[in-house]
Amino acid sequence: xxxxxxxxxIKNGLNGQSGWSRQWRDPEPKNNYDVIIIGGGLHGLATAxxxxxxxxxxxxxxxxxxWIGGGNAGRNTTIVRSNYMMPGxxxxxxxxxxxxxxxxxxxxxxxxxSQRAHVSLFHSPGAKDSAARRYNIMRLHGxxxxxxxxKTLKKKIPHLNYDDSRFPILxxxxxxxxxNARHDAVAWGYARAADQLGVDILQNCxxxxxxxxxxxxxSIQTSRGTIKSKKVGFAVAxxxxxxxxxxELGNLPIESHKLQxxxxxxxxxxxxxxxxYGVGGAHFYISQxxxxxxxxxxxxxxxxxxxxxxxxxxxxxCAEAAMAILPCLGRIRLLRHWAGVMDMTMxxxxxxxxxxxxxxxxxxxxxxxxxxxxxxxxxxxADLIANExxxxxxxxxxxxRFEKGINIDERGAGPDPKLHG
Amino acid sequence: xxxxxxxxxxxxxxxxxxYGGDATIKYPSLDSSEKEWTEAIFFRKNIKGFQxxxxxxxxxxRMWLEVERSTVTHEIKSIKxxxxxxxxxxxxxx
Numbered sequence: 001x002x003x004x005x006x007x008x009x010i011k012n013g014l015n016g017q018s019g020w021s022r023q024w025r026d027p028e029p030k031n032n033y034d035v036i037i038i039g040g041g042l043h044g045l046a047t048a049x050x051x052x053x054x055x056x057x058x059x060x061x062x063x064x065x066x067w068i069g070g071g072n073a074g075r076n077t078t079i080v081r082s083n084y085m086m087p088g089x090x091x092x093x094x095x096x097x098x099x100x101x102x103x104x105x106x107x108x109x110x111x112x113x114s115q116r117a118h119v120s121l122f123h124s125p126g127a128k129d130s131a132a133r134r135y136n137i138m139r140l141h142g143x144x145x146x147x148x149x150x151k152t153l154k155k156k157i158p159h160l161n162y163d164d165s166r167f168p169i170l171x172x173x174x175x176x177x178x179x180n181a182r183h184d185a186v187a188w189g190y191a192r193a194a195d196q197l198g199v200d201i202l203q204n205c206x207x208x209x210x211x212x213x214x215x216x217x218x219s220i221q222t223s224r225g226t227i228k229s230k231k232v233g234f235a236v237a238x239x240x241x242x243x244x245x246x247x248e249l250g251n252l253p254i255e256s257h258k259l260q261x262x263x264x265x266x267x268x269x270x271x272x273x274x275x276x277y278g279v280g281g282a283h284f285y286i287s288q289x290x291x292x293x294x295x296x297x298x299x300x301x302x303x304x305x306x307x308x309x310x311x312x313x314x315x316x317x318c319a320e321a322a323m324a325i326l327p328c329l330g331r332i333r334l335l336r337h338w339a340g341v342m343d344m345t346m347x348x349x350x351x352x353x354x355x356x357x358x359x360x361x362x363x364x365x366x367x368x369x370x371x372x373x374x375x376x377x378x379x380x381x382a383d384l385i386a387n388e389x390x391x392x393x394x395x396x397x398x399x400x401r402f403e404k405g406i407n408i409d410e411r412g413a414g415p416d417p418k419l420h421g
Numbered sequence: 422x423x424x425x426x427x428x429x430x431x432x433x434x435x436x437x438x439x440y441g442g443d444a445t446i447k448y449p450s451l452d453s454s455e456k457e458w459t460e461a462i463f464f465r466k467n468i469k470g471f472q473x474x475x476x477x478x479x480x481x482x483r484m485w486l487e488v489e490r491s492t493v494t495h496e497i498k499s500i501k502x503x504x505x506x507x508x509x510x511x512x513x514x515x
Contacts, residue, residue: 105458251464255442303423303440306469306492312422313436346463397422401457416460418440 001197002142004108022173023188029224031201033061036220036229038207038243039071040064040238042183042371043363044199045190045376047235047385049107050195055386060199061229061230064220065206068185068375071372072238075286075308075340079274081118081178082374083145084257085137086408089349091393094143096376103375109189118178119148119157120276121325123167126277131173138175148172157273161327162186179272180287186419209246216359219249228274230244233361233385235377235391239306239340240364249356253402254348255417257300257340260310262318262369263334266292277325283421284321294332296322300418301339310339327388342367348420349408352381353390353398362399367420388397423495428502428511429482441475446489446502469493475503 001021002008007046012019035051037044039061051057059391080100104110122128128147134144154162162169190202202224209221217254219228234243241252272293274287285297299316315337322329345351345365350373355362363381366373380394390398396406402415413419423435425430443465449457467471469492477484485503490496 009441080499116434133445241465242469251460251466253463253465255467256469304442304467304472304474304492308496311435313434402463403455416466417444 001192003111007115023192024201027200027202029061029227030200031198032059033227033229034205035058035062035231035233036227037062037222037233037235039234040068040203041071041235041237042186042190042234042374043115043237043366043377043381045187045194046235046374046379048199048376048378049053049105049190049194049232050382051386052194052199055382057382057386058198060111060194061227062194062201063205063207063220063227064201064203065223067203068191068201069184070135072340073183073187073293074340075261075338076183076371077287077290078180078183078296078371079118079272079287080113080181081175082143082372083118083120083134083138083173083175083178084410085134086349086410088159088234088396088408089410090138090141090143090391092380093373094141095379095393096373096410097143097374099379100181100372101177103181103186105147105405105415107189107193107313109192111185111187113181114290115177115179116287118175118276119153119273119306119335120159120278121153122171122173122175123169123279125170128170135173135175144175144177146174146176148174157271157275159270159326159328160275160397161325167324176276180289182290183371184227186196190374190378192226192272194258207246210243212247214355215357217357225341231359231361231385233363233381235363235381237364237366237370239344240343240362247357247360248396252364252416253399254343255304256287257303257418258305258310258343259297260265260318260337260339261295261297262315262337263289263335264294264329265335267287267294268292268293270328275325276313276325277321284318284325286322286326286416292334293321294329300342300344302418304418306341308341310337321337342370344417346402346417347407347409347416348413349376349397349398350396352377352384352394354384354388355399423490423497424499425476425486425488426500427478427481427484427486429484429501430478433478433481435476437478437480438486439477439479441477441485444475456509471498
């Protein structure tokens with residue numbers, strides 16, 4: 001495979017781009033692997049990459065029922081941030097952000113990570129205090145965080161709606177190192193880098209059955225034949241419950257909900273940050289892609305669903321929020337909107353843990369936050385699979401935390417999956 | 422838009438309602454083990470297909486309904502009041 005570097009770009013620019021090879025192989029499944037990761041999304045691909053890179057486990061297959069980048073990897077708003085405050089979460093997401101900062105070099109693939117700042121508006125003194133508390137906790141743990149007063153905010157983003165009398169903008173909580181990345185490039189970059197280290201990426205390979213023997217998983221039945229493996233990892237957020245039940249493991253603290261995202265036609269440079277507006281129940285986040293489209297999203301559709309289709313009340317909700325905060329968007333046209341199926345968990349935090357089956361490992365429950373978590377998710381899931389011992393950052397991110405009463409509930413919303421935004 | 426035929430009010434948009442969740446959960450007795458309570462409060466079947474679920478007509482009659490709905494197509498098979506006595510009343514008035 002041809003490496004991306006200045007020399008090759010110039011050389012191929014002169015020879016009609018004829019010197020590039022395909023980015024990853026399309027191998028036939030082998031009979032036996034050391035590790036099978038089910039789910040070829042960002043988390044599964046990242047896990048395979050770090051298994052090979054950090055732990056030298058290279059006899060690995062990633063099973064994907066569709067194609068790489070076709071699931072939730074392509075159904076998000078590409079926001080990367082680390083403004084978490086619960087123990088375990090803030091270390092984990094901060095490490096993820098640090099991995100993002102070097103990801104393009106690590107993968108030799110431009111993931112177009114743009115640290116353009118994540119600007120979370122507040123509209124009342126109470127919200128300001130709450131933001132100050134959260135951002136102080138972040139600073140105490142070594143993450144960058146600052147509060148912008150109204151004067152600074154007006155200078156940085158002059159075209160927000162500062163005249164709203166119902167929800168006047170008082171300022172913003174800002175993480176400057178946060179930003180966006182190109183979602184497809186992340187999937188392709190991880191796939192290419194993992195493939196280069198010997199990982200088999202098996203597309204159109206749907207799991208149809210799981211065979212257990214003496215309590216362990218012996219083999220996986222797929223649409224491309226039966227495959228054996230010493231260890232198996234699930235990384236299929238959205239459909240985790242289905243695989244879990246296929247392995248006869250019962251119920252999970254997860255409900256599947258859908259979350260929509262929207263893209264408009266392209267316009268000239270308009271918004272240089274990720275802006276978040278959360279007031280009166282509304283929840284809205286918007287940024288501008290490198291192509292010029294406004295990319296935004298809002299809340300869940302509020303009812304459980306496996307459909308990858310969004311419903312109209314949320315379209316209206318997001319359009320209203322857009323108009324409330326950026327009235328200049330009034331005449332922009334929506335090009336596309338889509339929904340991804342989320343694993344919404346009972347406390348809003350994820351799972352990277354062992355399971356009742358000794359050679360099965362679980363990576364699930366990413367709620368709204370799967371995209372930004374991808375690098376660290378792969379890092380710590382690979383670590384768990386290779387070393388059998390959960391790292392300190394994720395040692396409470398297991399299924400037993402509910403019974404023990406150590407829920408990791410950032411929002412304090414209680415055991416109702418749809419409320420963990 | 423999902424249209425929900427409320428037994429008290431008639432057919433309305435789902436935006437008038439609030440989704441409750443799994444309608445089949447039975448809470449165990451107070452002296453049950455922590456394991457049983459954890460299972461009832463935190464663990465879900467998360468069915469792909471038809472499931473029994475509750476909806477609250479929060480912007481209407483404010484009654485709780487038990488709805489059988491597909492989580493894939495959103496098609497609704499049956500709707501009845503959650504309260505068994507009210508189910509009887511609604512049946513008798515048909």
